[in-house]
Amino acid sequence: MKQVTKVFWISLVISIIFVLWGVISPKMLESVMSVSKSFFLVNFGWYYQLIASFFLIFAIFLIFSRYGKIKLGKDEDKPEFSRPTWFAMLFSAGMGIGLLFFGVSEPISHFSSPPVGEGGTVQAASTALRYTYLHWGFHAWAIYATIALVLAYYKFRKGLPGLMSATLYPVLGERVKGPIGQVIDTIAVFATIFGVAASLGLGAAQINAGVSYVFGIPNNFTVQLIIIGIVTLLYLISAGTGIRKGIKYLSNANLVLALLVFFLFLFMGPTVFLLNLMVTTFGGYIQNLPSLGLRLAPFNKTDAAWVQDWTIFYWAWWIAWAPFVGTFIARVSKGRTVREFVIAVLVIPTIVCVIWFAVFGGTGIYMEIFQNVKVSEQSLETALFFVYQQLPLAMVLIVLTLFLISTFFITSADSATFVLGMQTTNGSLNPPNSVKIIWGLVLSASAIVLMLSGGLNAMQTAIIVSAFPLSFVLLLMVYSLLKSFREEVKSKKKKHVQQQKV
Template identity: 55%
Template structure:
């Protein structure tokens, strides 16, 4: 109990100090974070690139190796949730609100400012979709899969606390119980806080944008702060009911609403154009995946900076999100085999994400390039609603979009404070309400401070900085997982041989 108390209060104190720093010295906070972010991008961008590629390759190797038959749980244990519910929860926690915000905005941003070549061309349109697939596809989910697999294995196979430090035991031994282990867990806590703060920031920004677009409500920080405070009450309430009630219900609701919106855009929009464009760009993405995953252009500074500002930002975001998303995925994945787990987590959500960008981005590109409407000129938070306005039943779609943004907002946040509760209560599967309440308030405060000082850019800076030390931890974790898999399978084989003899 003392360990939980120390960990909780230490992390909470640091979080409060960060909020105070932002309130008292906002310009200094923004200056420090911007400078640090630029140094990280310029010095360690290559490191992020290699890390994510290694996770993707490693995940597939593990899935199709002899380790694939290992079960995440004791013999005879069955999965706690059905496949549809399991998929809904991991998808909602994994990327939800970002898809709504960036579904139209990212392809159009790359179309207007491509990684190479001229903007506003057919080639730029294809590149906009291909790089959206890269940033939200197989590589991103591979990061989650390896971290979640490790946490689930230790929790359900070895009955160890669901903490990041626990997974480093094969490499650093009993030092996980000392200052090193505590530092690892605190790093995971703050990576989670900053990573999820982006979701809260873009969620409040887009809800405000939708309300402004539909009803003329002012689009400013004050309204966004009110949105964050209202949703804070809702996601804390949801988290208080536990995974099997509030979070489960909201996750299933998200999947239904997301499916409705996706099908609506596909059927009511340019169906044939979108499907043909998706087929062409998805095939090209798969074909060029290795090249795109390692791409840098050190002789072309502008193109190289594009990679750092876009691809490396996303890699740092997924790394920063991994303690939160992976802990939650691990929590709901008991009873799955390693092969089933990896293939589901890496492939299924990634294909859905690419289809999402193909449908939303494809319709937006048609409107802009073919019909001459200025979709690319819309703000990030308004671009989705601008495209909706061009479709039949635009009012209904806009309302459904705002509801979906809100439910994804709540689901991401309640999952996050549940995970933060686990991380600061010695890995408890059911952390106390007071712990979840405290993290809900701190999470909202950090998102509000970062939005106030630097907007979306301030949130991105925090994520890039927080992701760097965590990336090192994740590499050590992956190496430890392979080591413990080999050791455990050798023990199991030896036991079977002795039994046979």
């Protein structure tokens, strides 16, 4: 424990207080979180919309800018991982559990209760998928790409600690080493805890729903508690093996399993319909991207509430996940250029998400429209398994999916313990196992408390509230990066001119 910083102890104490609060008085915590959620959604929805759009515009700017050739590392550095492994690692850490949890349930939810117009229509089907792409597409990955880029640049090119505070050195100077820096890193720690804890809660709920379908086990909090306990043990074992073994192997396994489930689902469903639907709705998403990403519905309270509960929540979730996913992606991206990095992180995962939701969500919508199967009457947790039951090889799909959710669960938590370890040991690339174990236990305890204090609603609140202060830190990081980029380009030009004179 010699490597830990003040941020570790401050964050740990506050985490323990939060967990105890949830255990001793879950109803009180639920009430406080409900009021907080309403306050931020109603009063700052416009802000979340603007900042998410800003990150997308900034990421596109970086691809075409003169800074694209700058390397995330020294000029002679080579990438540490192959491209397939690199992609598998960034994707598994990014959205694994969410894709399975929301793959069918989100599009079918938007289909039955669309943001505009009447539910259950052909128009509602197209709108449902466009909004699902919006929530999981370019905006989300632009946030990840930008923050990961900043962290990777300062860590591998400038040799600074892999901390959020360290990236602000060009703006704040030596103050990043004092109380201001500690506050920044503590905010990042809590955003990571709440963002990941929400995903762990979703994962436990869906694993429970799946085993309930297969084995008739009750679908309740007690079973979910047992699931979290078992998976906690597994990901702590994985975390102890380090990033080159546990996370790497699990990430590759996740990718293979996800592809297997995807292709089974695609070819056993209405394949041609799904491919046509994907092309059509993706075109609509691209065509309407600016208006979709800035819609707030100020004249209609019902539509405004929909935007707040879905779109604004997602922007807050991705912002809250940014330190976690950003730190992890940065850690495995040494040696890439700015242009290669941003294109890969922004475009490839977005396309994968579009294909995934078109196939899974499109199948649910197809069953509703053409087969009169009431997928929309299922809960978010059970919609996927209900659709499986309508297909051949249902049991094979269910078992594979349960295993995949579990490995995504382990990978996300494993990666999170590594990132939290980095954030609380002054950016160490190999934080002690004892630190990772402590944060692993805190993550599981936080997930349990959120489930006990209001379930999905409590998870959404924790994300939205923690993302708000963090968003200002992320904006400062962008300004700091641009300042350093300009200075680097200016220095190179000056050096080039001097060489020509010689």
